[in-house]
Amino acid sequence: xxxxxxxxxxxxxxxxxxxxxxxxxxxxxxxxxxxxxxxxxxxxxxxxxxxxxxxxxxxxxxxxxxxxxxxxxxxxxxxxxxxxxxxxxxxxxxxxxxxxxxxxxxxxxxx
Amino acid sequence: xxxxxxxxxxxxxxxxxxxxxxxxxxxxxxxxxxxxxxxxxxxxxxxxxxxxxxxxxxxxxxxxxxxxxxxxxxxxxxxxxxxxxxxxxxxxxxxxxxxxxxxxxxxxxxxxxx
Numbered sequence: 001x002x003x004x005x006x007x008x009x010x011x012x013x014x015x016x017x018x019x020x021x022x023x024x025x026x027x028x029x030x031x032x033x034x035x036x037x038x039x040x041x042x043x044x045x046x047x048x049x050x051x052x053x054x055x056x057x058x059x060x061x062x063x064x065x066x067x068x069x070x071x072x073x074x075x076x077x078x079x080x081x082x083x084x085x086x087x088x089x090x091x092x093x094x095x096x097x098x099x100x101x102x103x104x105x106x107x108x109x110x111x
Numbered sequence: 112x113x114x115x116x117x118x119x120x121x122x123x124x125x126x127x128x129x130x131x132x133x134x135x136x137x138x139x140x141x142x143x144x145x146x147x148x149x150x151x152x153x154x155x156x157x158x159x160x161x162x163x164x165x166x167x168x169x170x171x172x173x174x175x176x177x178x179x180x181x182x183x184x185x186x187x188x189x190x191x192x193x194x195x196x197x198x199x200x201x202x203x204x205x206x207x208x209x210x211x212x213x214x215x216x217x218x219x220x221x222x223x224x225x
Contacts, residue, residue, distance in 0.1 A: 041218070
């Protein structure tokens with residue numbers, strides 16, 4: 001099945017700087033890649049997603065890039081704010097539409 | 112629009128006891144998922160329903176876990192008997208249709224087995 005890995009596991013950034021989280025996947029048939037944000041005590045919330053026919057997608061301070069050849073996709077957060085502190089999960093859809101999640105990245109924005 | 116509702120929020124049971132979780136998806140969402148999230152890991156799919164039919168339960172430990180979605184709306188997930196390693200957050204999610212569309216998660220039920 002699909003194997004999704006995230007790097008780094010923890011990321012600390014100064015408020016206002018950019019944060020980048022990278023995910024790699026194993027199944028070349030995967031064609032849907034969402035990113036979820038999970039705050040303490042809450043369920044994951046979809047923040048952005050990308051499909052395999054697109055290389056980049058942006059929504060305000062958040063962007064996702066996809067490199068199908070290298071089988072990796074990245075989440076970019078610009079002008080980070082304290083409320084961006086959370087755990088971020090990437091996922092990839094397998095051939096049977098099941099989402100495989102990575103282990104998550106803890107992002108800490110230092111005021 | 113109301114979100115995915117789950118109950119209870121927290122549950123503590125002793126090993127070998129049974130427990131049930133309830134989920135009410137977003138109105139009109141045909142697809143419902145149950146995920147298990149162990150501390151420090153990403154969610155792992157246990158079972159996926161399309162209306163009231165099971166689409167994928169390949170990762171559900173069927174000797175102790177069961178789930179149903181009667182009438183294609185609410186769903187319950189049961190564990191009987193529970194083991195220590197079942198301690199986790201159980202997340203319910205729903206989406207309008209099966210596959211690659213936005214899935215909305217509930218807040219989850221945190222289960223502690225002692």
